[in-house]
Amino acid sequence: MKTSIATVSISGALPEKLEAIAAAGYDGIEIFEQDFITHDGGPAEVGRMIRDHGLEITLFQPFRDFECLPEPMRSKAFERAQRKFDVMGELGTDRILICSSVHPRSLGGIDRAADDLAALGEIAATRGITLGYEALAWGRHVNDHRDAWEIVRRASHPNVGLVLDSFHSLGRGIASDSIRSIPGDKIAFVQLADAPAIDMDLLYWSRHFRNMPGEGDLDVQGFMQAVMATGYAGPVSLEIFNDQFRGSNARAVAKDGYRSLIALMDDVRRSEPETPVDLPAIPARVPANGVSFLEFAAQGEAAEDLSAFLATLGFRRAGRHRNKQIDLWQQNDVRIVVNSETEGHAAHAWNARGTCICDIGLRVGSAQDTVARASALGSAPFEQPTGPGELNIPAIHGLGGSVMHFIDAASGLDRVWDVEFVPTGHDAAAQTGLTHVDHLAQTMSYEDMLSWTLFYTTLFDMRKSSMVDVIDPDGIVRSQVVESRDGALRITLNGAETHRTLAGRFLAENFGASVQHVALATEDIFGTAEALAARGFEALPIPENYYDDLASRFDLSAELLSRMRSANILYDSVDGSEFLQFYSRSFAGGMFFEIVQRGPGYTGFGGPNAPFRIAAQKRLGRHKGMPLA
Numbered sequence: 148m149k150t151s152i153a154t155v156s157i158s159g160a161l162p163e164k165l166e167a168i169a170a171a172g173y174d175g176i177e178i179f180e181q182d183f184i185t186h187d188g189g190p191a192e193v194g195r196m197i198r199d200h201g202l203e204i205t206l207f208q209p210f211r212d213f214e215c216l217p218e219p220m221r222s223k224a225f226e227r228a229q230r231k232f233d234v235m236g237e238l239g240t241d242r243i244l245i246c247s248s249v250h251p252r253s254l255g256g257i258d259r260a261a262d263d264l265a266a267l268g269e270i271a272a273t274r275g276i277t278l279g280y281e282a283l284a285w286g287r288h289v290n291d292h293r294d295a296w297e298i299v300r301r302a303s304h305p306n307v308g309l310v311l312d313s314f315h316s317l318g319r320g321i322a323s324d325s326i327r328s329i330p331g332d333k334i335a336f337v338q339l340a341d342a343p344a345i346d347m348d349l350l351y352w353s354r355h356f357r358n359m360p361g362e363g364d365l366d367v368q369g370f371m372q373a374v375m376a377t378g379y380a381g382p383v384s385l386e387i388f389n390d391q392f393r394g395s396n397a398r399a400v401a402k403d404g405y406r407s408l409i410a411l412m413d414d415v416r417r418s419e420p421e422t423p424v425d426l427p428a429i430p431a432r433v434p435a436n437g438v439s440f441l442e443f444a445a446q447g448e449a450a451e452d453l454s455a456f457l458a459t460l461g462f463r464r465a466g467r468h469r470n471k472q473i474d475l476w477q478q479n480d481v482r483i484v485v486n487s488e489t490e491g492h493a494a495h496a497w498n499a500r501g502t503c504i505c506d507i508g509l510r511v512g513s514a515q516d517t518v519a520r521a522s523a524l525g526s527a528p529f530e531q532p533t534g535p536g537e538l539n540i541p542a543i544h545g546l547g548g549s550v551m552h553f554i555d556a557a558s559g560l561d562r563v564w565d566v567e568f569v570p571t572g573h574d575a576a577a578q579t580g581l582t583h584v585d586h587l588a589q590t591m592s593y594e595d596m597l598s599w600t601l602f603y604t605t606l607f608d609m610r611k612s613s614m615v616d617v618i619d620p621d622g623i624v625r626s627q628v629v630e631s632r633d634g635a636l637r638i639t640l641n642g643a644e645t646h647r648t649l650a651g652r653f654l655a656e657n658f659g660a661s662v663q664h665v666a667l668a669t670e671d672i673f674g675t676a677e678a679l680a681a682r683g684f685e686a687l688p689i690p691e692n693y694y695d696d697l698a699s700r701f702d703l704s705a706e707l708l709s710r711m712r713s714a715n716i717l718y719d720s721v722d723g724s725e726f727l728q729f730y731s732r733s734f735a736g737g738m739f740f741e742i743v744q745r746g747p748g749y750t751g752f753g754g755p756n757a758p759f760r761i762a763a764q765k766r767l768g769r770h771k772g773m774p775l776a
């Protein structure tokens with residue numbers, strides 16, 4: 148199967164687009180006429196430049212307002228088409244997309260359209276060119292692929308085929324099963340795009356809000372399953388008109404597209420194994436079974452401050468790395484590694500960002516499969532020289548300069564703590580009831596949210612929630628959850644649009660660091676709060692007003708309210724399932740810990756409390772500055 152992407156999907160001038168598309172691994176491009184016309188160089192040169200990047204031109208597009216015109220416009224349209232055929236000959240491509248007419252003078256008529264296409268097909272045949280006819284969702288008379296197919300069928304010409312574009316079909320709510328009765332060899336080309344479910348004008352939606360398959364809400368997989376069932380064997384191409392993508396990093400968008408396309412086609416293959424997809428086999432989405440460790444980069448005094456803070460939280464220094472300046476802090480199933488090395492990945496992270504989480508270790512079904520799937524989806528494996536007696540733990544470069552390690556039991560990698568660390572002999576007496584990582588919260592710029600969501604949902608067996616707005620006194624932060632089906636791994640992705648929000652300031656001050664807070668679980672939040680207080684822990688203070696409001700929203704006993712009030716514990720309940728949480732004060736430029744007690748059946752994150760938490764953090768920041776910063 149040839150993978151392809153329309154040049155319109157990527158930002159930059161044509162050479163930059165080609166660079167980015169080639170680097171991401173596609174086989175070809177749809178050249179958007181605009182990209183060719185704005186380029187300073189003739190068609191033969193452009194064709195050469197594309198082929199020099201190892202790419203082929205899978206499609207030339209679009210050719211507009213062709214069919215059903217009255218004379219003399221009809222003849223003019225035929226002349227116009229032939230000039231495009233000349234350009235195509237020089238570019239070196241043999242397929243052109245004709246989108247259904249929006250011309251006010253277009254007469255309509257299925258047979259008239261079929262006759263026009265057949266007549267142009269006759270001319271195209273002399274040049275070895277194939278015409279692909281696409282129903283734009285807003286076409287004047289033809290706006291449904293079933294009508295476009297009827298036109299192509301009646302044109303009955305070997306050089307005239309149908310172009311299917313998932314946006315136009317799914318955007319109009321046309322059932323994908325209607326594709327299954329179209330012969331695969333009459334489908335000239337297939338374009339894919341997803342889009343968020345927003346109720347708006349079709350043209351506007353299409354030109355500004357398309358996104359990569361899996362990033363939106365359309366059933367692109369169902370569409371593609373239907374296409375593959377026809378026996379279609381041509382290129383599968385992304386055609387993404389998106390305002391944000393047009394203005395962002397070309398390479399990153401191209402890579403996201405490639406990731407989405409490979410993951411989609413793999414899903415198609417797995418859902419209907421009867422219809423082959425000609426792509427190398429890749430491991431299935433990997434089960435993510437939780438956070439195995441979190442690694443902080445911190446040196447010198449900052450490392451001491453962080454260690455002292457971990458001790459306050461009831462962690463004990465359980466081990467020292469055999470060869471490196473790395474400490475393992477542990478409490479039950481929470482492992483926090485403090486890496487003070489002056490070389491390697493952690494040192495780079497420290498130099499760039501100061502104290503930060505530079506590495507996330509995930510517990511997965513199979514570490515090898517995770518890296519194999521991640522590589523097939525375009526992630527680079529991460530490698531660092533291993534010292535004597537060290538395990539080679541599979542890892543990849545995540546997004547935004549992060550590293551992600553994968554630990555599994557099957558390959559014995561979960562022995563790393565015994566193998567690489569020398570026990571310090573500290574006992575477990577200090578523990579404060581923290582059992583495991585409940586969730587991680589990663590902060591990013593709003594623009595990067597689709598990327599991160601796609602990263603998690605294509606690599607792991609994780610699903611995404613819908614996006615919600617979190618109100619910060621100084622702006623909106625968008626929040627999206629990605630989580631494994633059993634809740635073993637939960638990550639909230641928070642997208643900041645301005646630097647004035649708490650999340651935005653964290654990003655700005657830490658140069659794009661990602662994990663802003665870590666939520667640790669306890670089964671007895673009052674006991675934990677007491678144990679922490681005894682160790683000198685200071686919770687984020689929550690104002691009286693919050694508790695007065697809580698009393699009006701929930702039926703809580705006065706005693707419970709007063710215990711929550713004195714421990715600064717926030718409360719939420721959904722359908723009888725309860726969630727209690729409190730926060731540490733900020734450290735290291737805006738990071739913080741959260742302690743949660745998740746009642747059975749509660750699947751949220753205390754979202755209704757987020758604005759109060761943020762306001763409290765901001766208030767404290769203004770009055771006292773950030774402790775440990």
Ligand SMILES: O=C(O)c1ccc(O)c(O)c1
Pocket residue numbers: 208209244246281283312338353354386
């Ligand atoms: O928005 C458009 O005009 C347009 C053009 C060509 C396409 O293939 C398409 O899907 C949309």
Ligand SMILES: [Mg+2]
Pocket residue numbers: 281312338386
């Ligand atoms: Mg299209």
